[in-house]
Amino acid sequence: MAELETLLAAHEDDVFLPGTLARLDEREEFPDDAVRLLDDAGLPAHYVLPPDGDFSETVRLLRTVARRDLTVAIAHGKTFLGSAPVWVAGTPDQAARLAERVRAGEPVCWGLTERDHGADLLASEFAAVSDTDAGEGGDAGGWRLTGEKWLINNATRSTLVCVLARTDLAGGGRGFSLFLVDKQRLPKGSWRNLPKVRTHGIRGADISGLALADAPVPADALVGEEGGGVPVVLKTLQLTRTACTALSLGAADHALRLARDFASGRELYGRRLADVPHVRRILGRAAAAALTAEAVSALSARSVHTLPGELSVISALTKAYVPTLTQQTLASLGELLGVRGFLTSPPGGGFAKLERDHRICAIFDGSTVVNRAALLNQMPRLARQLSRRRAAAEGLRAAADLSAPLPPFDRDRLTILSVTGCSAVQVLPDAAERIRAQGPPQAGPLIDRLIADFSRLEKGLADFVPVVGGLPSTAFGIAEAYERAYAAAACLLLWLENPSLHTGRLGTDGLWLRACLTALLGADDTEVFDTLADVLLAAPAPEFTLWGAAV
Structure with a gap:
């Protein structure tokens, strides 16, 4: 973590220079030099999860990059x-x-969506037939x-693409399979890249596509069992949706730094903008939101x-919550920046790019609505578990103690539905x-309000009745x-599992905890936000963080 931070800081005058990245964005050019620097730094090795990868470290490293440039x-x-x-x-051999190719820096993409079907995976037409069925020469x-x-992100640049394909004409939940396709092994003429698609944000990213025509792949290209593609996708999304929070955390870091520097360096009517009570309240509330998301x-x-058995719930609510909260935070900081938040050139252009780049984060790997619908589909089970007050105490404690060693990732414990509910809420x-x-x-006093809110949630869950054919709009309020x-x-x-978070300016008198709960409860405590703004304005570090202080 520290090594990557130091490396990127050393290159803030060249490949990670904001002006350089802004010009690439204007020209819609891929940031080749920055990506190459990350490859050389060994970041791809952290994308390998088994057997001893640390997923939380991967999230923190991606955050380090995202706070400089989301693209x-x-x-x-x-x-x-x-x-x-x-x-x-995949098999151990796969x-x-x-892993060897990822560590070497080969880009890999995930081909799920199609032009006519979007996120409706069960409508996908991309097909795979066994060579036995394909005729002679197979x-x-x-x-x-x-x-x-x-x-598809990186569809053109990637050498490897994991695609979801229909392997049963009837389709359905068992009618699709996953294949890891090596483009370098495909015969000439059996595939082609589709043109880059222009986008509102992340303009330089390789958002394109791939077309295959009777392209042969070997038997060992099949990932998992034939017909098991959709369950594998659903389990994989539990990882990728959680990983997406790194992008939002980095965006919040970047936005807070821009707002802090602006408020500290700007004068209004003879006094520093950072000394205006309303501005301090905005900064303090934004800082509380960023710490809550973290x-x-x-x-x-x-x-x-x-x-891992609870990830179907945890990943859905996390992906719905963190990007949404961060986008709201960016909006409030954009108002503070005023016209500078809309400039596409110095002195304020960094924020405009950041804000539009981040909008895609709420859409990646299932939109906010899709994730809330996934959460609501499990709500009757969650309500039952909540009423029983049961929890996987040991696993929850290990997750909350940021300095505790993590066990190896166990894919066999991933499930489509959580049997134990959500221990943290319970x-x-x-x-x-x-x-x-x-x-x-x-x-x-905040605990009193929190318990009252929790009681209302329990009542809402007890009264929640799933509706055949769709979810009423009121249900999303429960989510x-x-x-x-x-x-x-x-x-x-x-707070309970990390005594190190009780110290320093953020920890004294429970400042960060009180600020986060105040923001979560929709309260307006001028004193706590004002004090948190003081800490933010004085923070010398590139990130405003709890995580780094606890480990």
């Missing part, structure tokens, strides 16, 4: 998304071969792939190792009472309330 982070980090299906379902046990994948991301990323009342008993004392409960639990658990 670079998205372009480089896509290799993890493309590789993840193999970590979830995983070993892919490779025994091999497959022939035909169709297009479109709006708490959620930290707990969720570590849960990949310690609570222990929230107990964690709140522990905070009330152990301190900080100033958090007492949002559940996300906030998880966020509050993440803050409480991190």
